[in-house]
Amino acid sequence: NAAQISVSYCEPWANKDAPLKALKWMFRDDAPLLFRPQLPFGEGWQQWRWGLQFLAQCNDEAFERNVQQLVALGAYSHAALKDVVAATGIEYNRLERGIAHYFTDQKTFDTAGEAAALMRKYGVARRVVSTAELLAIEPAFKPFAHRIVGGTYTASDESGDARVFTQALAQRCADRGARFLFGHDVLRLEKAGGAIESIAVRPRSIRGESGNLAYLKADEVVVACGSYTAPLLRTVGVDLPIYPGKGYSATFKLLKPELAPFVSTIDDEVKCAMSRLGDHLRVAGTIEVGGYDLSLDTPLAKARCKMLADRIEEVLPGVCDTRLEEQGGTPNFWTGLRPATPTNIPYIGKTRVGRLWVNAGHGTLGWTHGAGSGKAIAELISGEVPAMDFGFYGMDRTRGSLQASAA
Structure with a gap:
């Protein structure tokens, strides 16, 4: 910042x-x-x-x-x-x-x-x-x-x-139909059959009253929760430093x-x-x-x-x-x-859990690396290979394809 x-x-x-x-x-x-x-x-x-x-x-x-x-x-x-x-x-x-x-x-x-x-x-x-x-x-x-x-x-x-x-960009996304759930806590990832089934979220409490628990479903899920990424991913067996x-x-x-x-x-x-x-x-x-x-x-x-x-x-x-x-x-x-991360290199790519991706670990370079990381994860999810020499998480660089990650 x-x-x-x-x-x-x-x-x-x-x-x-x-x-x-x-x-x-x-x-x-x-x-x-x-x-x-x-x-x-x-x-x-x-x-x-x-x-x-x-x-x-x-x-x-x-x-x-x-x-x-x-x-x-x-x-x-x-x-x-x-x-x-x-x-x-x-x-x-x-x-x-x-x-x-x-x-x-x-x-x-x-x-x-x-x-x-x-x-x-x-x-x-x-x-x-x-x-x-x-x-x-x-x-x-x-x-x-x-x-x-x-x-x-x-x-x-x-x-x-x-x-x-980012506030201006979020507004433009909202104008085009994107939905942002501000003031919500991500409680856990729900896994079934080796893949993410839903994400449990709840509105933050107001005047001591908690909102109703909701379950969000998606074709693909990207965890980009900054420093809170690691503890959230560990709940489904993905362990990143x-x-x-x-x-x-x-x-x-x-x-x-x-x-x-x-x-x-x-x-x-x-x-x-x-x-x-x-x-x-x-x-x-x-x-x-x-x-x-x-x-x-x-x-x-x-x-x-x-x-x-x-x-x-x-x-x-x-x-x-x-x-x-x-x-x-x-x-x-x-x-x-x-x-x-110990290397300062972020984790961008696919985890071994089905439908679960990660884009986190940018350290002090989040503003510098944000736009490219977002573009790269979108390309990877779409089956494309981003045009840069970078070790994407879960990617076999020699084959140029995504494989199941070991972590």
Whole structure:
């Protein structure tokens, strides 16, 4: 929800340096990646299992393999999004100004060329830029120039408001006959004879009264429930390593729009990203791997929200109203669960249960990969093979056909 369409900045969390960094960050409330161990029972065991599989991906060979998959899906998805925008004319504070990434540590910046070269290997024009070049691309960061040692930039990336876009797209779908059951809970999947027979749903309770249980039937069922996909699928014997990563965002009103950035940008030091959305600035970052907690009022959550506000004030002094509520400000803090896989590659394809498909596990790249994932799952259900080199779940890549999945 940093509003980025980030084909080029899709590196998986799992890399050779991640284990040591995660250990160093475990006791820092403002750590970019915070692993909060749960007791190894029930959902806590799912966290430990996920963590072990994550560690298995922390090597150069797996990293490059995962990057290739993420770039392929990202490029396919970016093209699909452009097609939807062209066909619908939806406006969503879109800015086609690329994405910049600045560094404040020389040692880290010295490795930026390797990452840029890897992206270029797979068709993404990411380039290393000097501090002067970065400031020419986005002058808004001049007050912070004394800290910036260099950066990278990809002109083909963009940004825009995912919420505005999806709400407008949903309305167009409804106008064409689609039905959305908002305010309903999916209770369970009903299986009979090795296939999904129905989905049990119930309207959420109002004034303590529960609505009537309903059973939905369909020719094919796609589970795309984000972090809640895994526990739902386990009820019918499909076990996927998707675990929630709690992410934070803040939306600040611009006080000096003329000094605010137009280029969506990543801050490498604190691992946050920022994008301009009309007369506001959206900043998002940090991940907690610690269960399904969505609270914003705990000391830890407050510390992480304050970190975002403090960083924006440091980088763009006086540009946004970064005051907290107790200081008289009106920041819009938000938290959500990123459905993460150990590889960061989502599961898109057919399960071994009849009529049951999955489209989940997009982590922090849901906006980047959303349009292409939706197009791909529709093509797969229709018996087509999407035109990209991607390991679809349940698909025999050598034969180009869908087979029964083992999971």
